[in-house]
Amino acid sequence: MTQFRALRGPALSFRGDPFIDPPSEALVHDSDAILLMEEGRIAAFGPAEALLRRLPPGVPLETFPSGMMMPGFIDSHVHFAQLGITGACGHGLLEWLEHFTFPEERKFADEAYAQRVARLFLDELARQGTTTAAVYGTVHAASVDALFSEAQTAGLRIIAGKTMMDRNAPEGLLDTAQSSYDECRALIERWHGKGRLGYAVTPRFVATSTPEQMEVARVLREEFPGCWLQSHLSETTAEVNWVRQLFPRCIDYVDVLETHGLLGPRAIYGHGIHLTHRERMRLASTDSAIAHCPTSNLFLGSGLFDLASAKSIAGGIRVGLATDVGAGTSLSMLRTMGAAYEVARLRGANLAPAQALWLATGGGAQSLGLDMTIGNLRRGMDADIVVVDTSPVAWLDWRCRQARDAHDWLGALMTAADDRVVHAVYAAGKRVK
Numbered sequence: 348m349t350q351f352r353a354l355r356g357p358a359l360s361f362r363g364d365p366f367i368d369p370p371s372e373a374l375v376h377d378s379d380a381i382l383l384m385e386e387g388r389i390a391a392f393g394p395a396e397a398l399l400r401r402l403p404p405g406v407p408l409e410t411f412p413s414g415m416m417m418p419g420f421i422d423s424h425v426h427f428a429q430l431g432i433t434g435a436c437g438h439g440l441l442e443w444l445e446h447f448t449f450p451e452e453r454k455f456a457d458e459a460y461a462q463r464v465a466r467l468f469l470d471e472l473a474r475q476g477t478t479t480a481a482v483y484g485t486v487h488a489a490s491v492d493a494l495f496s497e498a499q500t501a502g503l504r505i506i507a508g509k510t511m512m513d514r515n516a517p518e519g520l521l522d523t524a525q526s527s528y529d530e531c532r533a534l535i536e537r538w539h540g541k542g543r544l545g546y547a548v549t550p551r552f553v554a555t556s557t558p559e560q561m562e563v564a565r566v567l568r569e570e571f572p573g574c575w576l577q578s579h580l581s582e583t584t585a586e587v588n589w590v591r592q593l594f595p596r597c598i599d600y601v602d603v604l605e606t607h608g609l610l611g612p613r614a615i616y617g618h619g620i621h622l623t624h625r626e627r628m629r630l631a632s633t634d635s636a637i638a639h640c641p642t643s644n645l646f647l648g649s650g651l652f653d654l655a656s657a658k659s660i661a662g663g664i665r666v667g668l669a670t671d672v673g674a675g676t677s678l679s680m681l682r683t684m685g686a687a688y689e690v691a692r693l694r695g696a697n698l699a700p701a702q703a704l705w706l707a708t709g710g711g712a713q714s715l716g717l718d719m720t721i722g723n724l725r726r727g728m729d730a731d732i733v734v735v736d737t738s739p740v741a742w743l744d745w746r747c748r749q750a751r752d753a754h755d756w757l758g759a760l761m762t763a764a765d766d767r768v769v770h771a772v773y774a775a776g777k778r779v780k
């Protein structure tokens with residue numbers, strides 16, 4: 348028998364992309380909506396007035412009169428193995444990797460440790476309303492086994508891969524081109540497409556992979572076209588200079604990726620801060636995506652991502668929003684939306700609250716090539732839903748009640764809210780908070 352469940356309350360959804368259409372038209376605020384879930388999917392969504400009469404008889408109905416339903420958040424770039432070095436202060440990217448990241452990632456050779464951290468990580472994602480995440484493991488295949496096996500019970504959509512590094516990393520964190528091929532292949536066969544799990548081929552960045560290993564990444568994508576590719580790109584100027592020295596024959600950083608066949612749909616690159624016009628053009632025209640990680644960029648002092656240029660160039664680059672924990676400072680996508688706004692302001696630009704929410708939902712889905720499946724409240728999509736309720740935070744509740752409209756409400760929320768307002772979370776129709 349089909350299992351129906353329905354949610355009722357105010358809701359925010361999108362009828363368009365607020366980077367293309369005016370945000371006031373793209374964002375839809377229903378003051379009283381119904382969302383019908385069936386077998387993990389959204390079976391119907393719309394104004395309660397119209398839908399109430401059409402609900403199947405006896406369907407369980409949960410109401411959130413003081414809440415706001417919205418699509419589940421999508422974190423398009425995060426390192427679960429760096430949870431333990433969040434807030435490790437004192438360095439920029441390359442030194443931070445050496446002083447904090449590599450020693451911590453070494454611990455993930457121990458599967459029990461990896462499992463413990465994976466559980467903490469997935470619990471926190473659900474608590475923050477994140478229903479999909481693109482996650483980096485460590486170089487150890489066991490770290491990804493631990494994450495996927497925990498994610499199976501958590502019900503979240505997790506795209507992940509083992510980090511590939513065959514140079515410029517310390518002993519104990521290195522693989523080889525051949526071993527990375529064998530391990531990735533085995534992980535793909537074990538996990539990719541199992542429930543909500545998907546595999547991402549994950550070379551850390553071009554400075555830690557030899558051309559032979561990049562060739563392995565290209566071949567894996569060719570052999571398994573349903574998989575993703577995730578890596579880092581142009582995060583700091585020191586890194587950009589290093590990459591220039593390592594690949595003197597390439598025009599620029601993006602050319603290194605293109606030369607090695609690593610651009611295209613379902614390729615998601617973290618950061619992309621110090622890009623040239625040419626590089627942005629190549630990313631846009633190949634449908635490659637950028638994961639914008641504002642809290643991480645502020646914490647490490649990496650730079651200010653030029654979102655306006657990324658979105659305005661030749662049809663626009665696909666951009667998702669990401670926490671990039673542990674360089675990122677919080678797994679909260681609401682706080683990350685607020686940071687994206689602040690970074691835009693520091694660049695002398697603007698970011699409408701509807702655009703910030705889009706980056707955390709529909710834009711993230713686009714960056715992962717999953718915009719028919721997640722990122723909005725629409726019939727046929729996965730029932731990934733966050734219900735926000737500001738009433739546990741008295742002053743914020745008061746502020747939000749004075750909001751001029753849904754945009755003002757959303758602006759206050761992303762600027763000042765924390766996880767206390769994340770009231771209920773559904774992942775594929777299952778309540779996970």
Ligand SMILES: [Zn+2]
Binds near residue numbers: 424425426579617671
């Ligand atoms: Zn990262």
